[in-house]
Amino acid sequence: MAFEYIKQSLALRKQQALFRQRAHVQQSSARKITIAGKTYLNFASNDYLGLADTQCDNISCATGSRSSALVTGYQICHKRLEDKLCELLGFESALLFSTGFSANSSVLKTLFNEMSPTQSSAIFQDKLNHASLIDGALQSSAKHVRFNHNDMAHLRARLEKSSAQNKLIVSEGVFSMDGDTAPLDELYRLRQQHNAWLMLDDAHAFGVLGNDGLGSCQLHPSKPDILVITFGKAMASQGAAVLGSKAFIDYLLQFNREYIYSTAMSPLMVNAASFQLQRLLDAHAQRDKLNTNINMFKRLCDEAHIAVMPSDTPIQPVVLGSAENVLEVQRGLQENGIWLSAIRPPTVPENTARLRITITAAHQEQDIAELVRHLEVQL
Structure with missing residues (x-):
């Protein structure tokens, strides 16, 4: 049958x-x-x-963005939230996504697509990374290399063994099922030693860690090359943002299919996220x-x-x-x-x-x- x-x-x-x-x-x-x-x-x-427990009556009720961001869906509320996040977290540019899963998986698929040289690209992932990161890597054209959880000696050995020109290390700021944090000092050191990029999924750190709740970026003077934050955890809203250099974000605008072909994040949720962001900073x-x-x-x-x-x-x-x-x-x-x-x-x-x-x-x-x-x- x-x-x-x-x-x-x-x-x-x-x-x-x-x-x-x-x-x-x-x-x-x-x-x-x-x-x-x-x-x-x-x-x-x-x-x-506990920020989801308070209702707000002054959020705009424009429920739909009406189209994708590259048609007419990118509105002033989107730009203001992106600019605010860049200012707070120290990045040049940002993109908003409707979910953290889409943000994580699409970044990896896009960064290592048909435009990147397959044989000289590799993604090095902590074995306990979120499913969205694993799925994105598996659907990319890069070689997918896993290292033992928070084991920097194992990561170092993997990096030293690799002949890839384009190396991306991927970790979480706070691991969603174990609750422990990434060893940022060693991750940044290995990034520099091996001419690699570092991507951090800060979903469970943003809002919780740091004096102002800015997560991993407030715990270390260095910044990852790619930062993903989500709005559905401590911020008690919905959506996500990818932050990086202007060139990197421009690259996503050209080739990220999830972003290009999806209706832009609802203005209602963008305004809710902006409201919740300020509450998070004051919390x-x-x-x-x-x-x-x-x-x-x-x-x-x-x-x-x-x-x-x-x-x-x-x-x-x-x-x-x-x-x-x-x-x-x-x-x-x-x-x-x-x-x-x-x-x-x-x-x-x-x-x-x-x-x-x-x-x-x-x-x-x-x-x-x-x-x-x-x-x-x-x-």
Whole structure:
């Protein structure tokens, strides 16, 4: 029978405890979430600063951009947001995308397309990079080289072995499933030593790291050659931006098919992102509260002998190994009013299924204490 593999694939997923399902969220905030009529403490949100919980009535209601950016879709609101991001982050030029996935994958496909010499181009990626970066590299014309997570000796060996003329190192500022940060000093040093470019996906660092929440760019005097930030995490909006030199952005304008042939980002979302960007810059109290909450969670876990992966960011993973184990613990926590994510392969490597706990500035001390108390019981 045609397409019989669909049923077989679904059956196998269920057998392996890897079947994915959506939960219908009736109401949510950075602190609480209501699903199927029951309200839980929410430890599965990327709204790290709690900025999505405030409504704004003064955002323009022009919902559509009406065309692609290269026809008539590029409006003054787009340019103002791009200019503001360049000013804040220290880049010459920027492009707005509707999603971070599109931004990441299209940059790699475009940079290494039919215009680039295939035999002398290589992408060096951390093995734990986001799926959008992996997909973009696989669809590019460059050789795809993976290095062990944050292992700079392994990256150095890979670079030294390569004869490629055009080398691009790709990493994340904060890794989305482990919560640890990239070793920026060594990445910049290797970039210089090997005449390479560095691309950073700062989705989970922007808004959280740095005195003003500007992410990896505020943690180091050097800048990556390509920076991608997304608006759907700490900024609590939607969309993304790619920043780089004017020549690089002009190159994307000529050859990036996702950008050229997509309707430009909605002015409504651009204005919302601009509004949220200013709130993010002003959110010093929220960042202080977030760090206090993170430290409290880590301290309570240490006292309860709960093994949390090394992370100083809102992402605090507890690795349980098998998919079956993590689903069982997740169900036990839900029965006690705690909602968090069970992350399983292929999102994470085999035998590293985990609870991906995210701490936000909106959580109260009693919320975190309750979470740790139930974790201690379930584990």
